[in-house]
Amino acid sequence: MSPTLTDPEAWAQANFAGADLGDKRRETRLIRLATQIAVDSSASLPKATGNWDDLRAAYRLLDSSAVNFRAIAEPHWRSIRETSPEMALILDDTTEIDFGCTRQIQGVGPVGTGTGQGFLLHSGLMVSHKDEVVYGLAGQILFHRKPVPKGESRTQRRKRDRESEVWGKLIELIGSPLQNTRWVHVMDRGSDDFEVYCRAQRQGVDWVGRVKSLHRRVQGADGLERPLQEELESVPQAGCFTLKLRSRPGLPARTAKLTVTFVRATMLVPRQPADSLKGLDPQPIAQYVVCVREVDPPASVKEPIEWVLYTSLEVACLEDALRIISYYEKRWLIEEWHKALKSGCSAADHQLKASHRLEALTGLLSVVAVRLLQLKGIARSEPERPAIEAAPPKYVAVLRAFRRTTEALPWGTYQFFRELAKLGGFLGRKGDGEPGWQTIWRGWMKLQAMVQGAELDLRLE
Known part of the structure; x- marks a missing residue:
């Protein structure tokens, strides 16, 4: 499933045809608008559409109650899932679309530290497990942040909807892979929740998820319960390798020396499960844990690399562990997609004054951002x-x-x-x-x- 560049109209037809917008004329208008935006992804709507008639038609499209984020993006998601290769990674992550604090926009919620306004976008980007080829978006969830009530107790927190639940909800939205197909969700620390892995298991998908807390108690191969940190310390080092790190703001590119440890451990059902977990009839989950630690980092490095990863994939040797690590290393691709959405498509710069309009437009721009990111991958792969x-x-x-x-x-x-x-x-x-x-x-x-x-x-x- 190699991405191919086409002219803007053919690309728009391939990605948005079949959108359920309640009227065939709206689908036609969506394809025209997508074609116009594909020509210059960072342009404002007045500049992209080029004339008053097309701009007015775009505003009418985005105003329709049948035209929303999911309705626009779903044809693309469906196409990506139905044409996925035998094995693919799905990189899951959340980003904020922040429209600033000075604009008057109806229906948005708090973002950032609470001073910004906008919404959050949790996306699953499907990529090759071998190289940097980007296939497309397998699914997304757009949501608004709810302020945390003051003085909320732990019991009350478990009963209300938690933001972390979006990881499991996206896994369920994307669903199960086709026959003879394997999907691996690759997730950051925000996913470290028993319920997320429980929902992944129920969908028949694999995962590589970064551990948030080493204090979680797990059951070792000997049947005894102990903190994950102690379980990792009880096994010998499996090997080491070097990793070339890209430059980042304030940090030059460098080569890091890393050690690898892995162990099989069973994640136990929480003693006080949330109501959403109770309905899933949860059982302990046996999985592997891969630990990567940097040794002898330069004095200028304040935070040496330390990745501890849960995975449902078998890890029987160092080669298996290195493969799991390589999957996690590909998370930079979804960070690049976030950058393409915000910088290449100027998602937060559009001057619409209602959240539902901005949400619908973001659905379109999300797919445009995939096209931007694919450009780089074709030449390399x-x-x-x-x-x-x-x-x-x-x-x-x-x-x-x-x-x-x-x-x-x-x-x-x-x-x-x-x-x-x-x-x-x-x-x-x-x-x-x-x-x-x-x-x-x-x-x-x-x-x-x-x-x-x-x-x-x-x-x-």
Whole structure:
């Protein structure tokens, strides 16, 4: 299931056709709006639509009670689930869409420290377990944060809806994989809740989830109960490896030396389960725990790497443990998708004044952000694939003409996307590394305009 670039209209048709919006005309309008936004994902609605008639039609579409976040995005989710490969990872995570504190917007809730306003988006991004290929979104849940009542007791907290429940709800929304297909949900510390793993088990999906607390009591192979920390300390180190870390704000790229430990342990049913868990008839869950710790970190590193991961997948040797770790390492891809949604699609910058409008638009932009992220993955995963199989031939021809290449050999995807990135501002010097999705996307938008100009020129002849 290799992602392929198509022209904006074909892409919009493939991702939004079949949306249940209560009227076929709304579906047609959605596809037109998606086509317009795909041309320039960061543009405002007035700029993207281009004229008053189309802008007014877009506003009417977003105003309809039948047009909401899920109705818009679901055709894409369904397509991704139905065409998933034999094995895929689903990267689950939450991000905030914060519209700031000064705008007057109806229906939004608190975000951040409580000073912002907006909503939260919990998404499952399906990616390859082997490389950086992004397939698409398998499902999402948009929700509003509820203020925590003052003086709430622990018993009262267990009875009301908890924000952490969204991890299990997304797993159930995405559902069970098709026959002969395996899905692995890869989750961060927010998912460390017995109920989440219980719901995953009921759906027949696997998981790799980061541990939040090492104080949780587990049952070891000897049948005795002890804190997870003690269980990990009771087994020998399985091996070590090195990991190249990308640069982050304030931190340069570096190579870390890591040790690996793994053990089989049974997670026990909480002594005081929440009401939502009681209805699931919970039983102890046997799984593996993989621990990764950095040794001899540089003095400048304040927080050395320490990942403790629960997994339903078997870990019988160091190779198995390293595979589990590699799955967790891919979580940066959903962070990149969040960046594409917020920066590449300007999700929080649209000036609509009602939450339901903004939510519906976010459903559309979520799918556009996938397209942005896929640009980078195609070139890396299939560098020798003919460029005309990954992008429309006319786009390849126009870019070759613009770059004034005289070579007779056809371009591969790697060369095409590198030249595309140069069109978007990438310099391509020896020390520049590989282009990111942002420069590739800027180049793609310029190339789209060039292709449209070439087509117009031909019609005028």
